């Protein structure tokens with residue numbers, strides 16, 4: 311393993327010492343929190359180390375999880391994929407010890423949590439299952455406030471936290487807080503499930519096929535919301551999915567498992583798509599790996615064509631003259647706030663005297679945050695081979711073409727992220743870097759054993775996300791960083 315890896319492994323562990331605390335440092339939404347929570351800041355993600363863990367059910371011969379070692383960097387999204395029965399859920403539930411490992415150790419941040427009180431551990435780890443897993447006899451507010459109530463928060467603080475979380479998951483608090491789960495749609499239940507998991511501000515979120523039970527459009531929206539929430543909160547999220555496209559869209563890292571939770575490949579979506587480890591992974595990716603890469607890049611990342619702009623009321627002849635000079639064959643008509651409203655060819659314009667002002671509802675329009683996949687879809691549906699791109703507040707940004715998308719595919723193939731990859735194996739060997747970090751960690755854990763019951767630790771120093779992002783990959787992905795584009 312390279313020097314680079316070692317430094318990053320150490321720093322991500324070091325940066326996440328604040329496991330279990332709610333008094334962490336800076337957060338993007340501090341001002342909002344200040345208003346709601348008397349100045350408490352948010353808890354960022356903690357690293358997780360699954361160390362040589364085996365699970366045998368009922369003394370079975372074949373382990374459900376076989377000597378798994380998996381390093382999960384702080385503040386990132388890790389997707390688990392693999393065939394049914396390969397041990398994904400078992401692995402996930404061992405992280406919060408809903409299932410106890412038969413052998414091995416679990417390290418959360420710098421703390422060995424293999425033997426600590428399971429209920430206490432679970433307060434530091436949010437858990438989301440399909441359809442939200444809400445308690446049917448309790449209101450939305452009571453469901454979300456469950457863990458804070460157990461932690462002894464006062465009523466006012468819980469009520470404020472509930473409203474804050476409903477806002478975070480895009481549900482209107484006044485409308486939904488007193489409803490029962492049966493009075494919500496599947497997607498809304500799922501949102502409440504996410505809000506509930508985040509209630510006590512845990513550093514880690516576990517999700518088991520969270521979006522499996524909703525229709526494709528709702529799923530896409532929930533995925534986008536998760537990306538937005540993550541860009542604000544920087545939790546460590548471990549998410550099981552059956553959908554490889556979902557893994558590519560959401561994951562900073564993807565672990566592809568085979569039976570016994572054997573790691574076949576653990577890498578970035580880019581590298582898995584570009585270099586699947588073997589036929590098993592190839593089959594898992596399914597057809598069209600090249601097309602799937604389009605789910606990685608955003609419209610805002612590629613070079614757009616500037617095009618020609620026109621305005622309602624302008625002389626059509628003048629605009630045609632302008633088009634001729636620039637070598638294009640169409641013009642995008644924008645309103646007085648630079649928002650595209652129509653897209654007219656030279657031919658159409660030559661039949662007009664003035665440029666009209668009406669809004670074309672069929673205008674093929676994509677946002678800078680859309681994936682290239684979304685953009686291609688829009689172009690194909692509109693059968694234009696091109697789409698107009700809007701940026702912040704709907705402002706015109708340019709034109710994207712099928713050619714641009716093709717060029718981007720070539721670029722993606724050439725993409726070489728840093729040489730860092732987190733450790734993942736089933737060999738029983740624990741890499742030196744991890745061993746060293748652990749010996750430091752177990753020393754810490756002994757030293758602070760008494761503090762655990764108070765749920766108070768040292769504040770997190772620095773930015774866990776950047777330190778745990780050695781590839782710089784997250785920085786290159788718009789939705790993780792670009793906070794204000796369309797909002």
Ligand SMILES: Nc1ncnc2c1ncn2[C@@H]1O[C@H](COP(=O)(O)OP(=O)(O)OP(=O)(O)O)[C@@H](O)[C@H]1O
Pocket residue numbers: 367368374392393394395396397398399400401
């Ligand atoms: N409580 C249990 N007792 C005995 N065997 C179990 C138990 N839970 C799971 N298993 C077995 O352990 C293996 C792994 O199960 P697990 O639920 O982790 O798979 P999975 O990867 O989540 O599958 P799926 O994609 O179908 O959800 C399977 O062979 C399963 O039958």
Ligand SMILES: [Mg+2]
Pocket residue numbers: 398399400
């Ligand atoms: Mg499962």
